[in-house]
Amino acid sequence: MTDRTAPAPRICPNCDGFATVAITTGSRDRHGLLPTLTVDCRACNGTGTVPARRVPEGARA
Ligand SMILES: [Zn+2]
Numbered sequence: 001m002t003d004r005t006a007p008a009p010r011i012c013p014n015c016d017g018f019a020t021v022a023i024t025t026g027s028r029d030r031h032g033l034l035p036t037l038t039v040d041c042r043a044c045n046g047t048g049t050v051p052a053r054r055v056p057e058g059a060r061a
Contacts, residue, residue: 019048
């Protein structure tokens with residue numbers, strides 16, 4: 001039985017792995033293009049994963 005040295009990352013529950021999305025401003029610019037803004041997930045800062053929670057040894061009261 002192997003033991004991992006680091007817990008495997010988990011998919012971010014807030015964005016479900018889609019950490020970076022392009023959103024539109026809702027209106028087209030004067031060239032007829034639809035400008036988009038790239039926004040990262042706030043919970044995982046655009047990584048799409050969150051580190052597995054592990055309570056450090058001795059952290060419990
Ligand atoms: Zn996320």
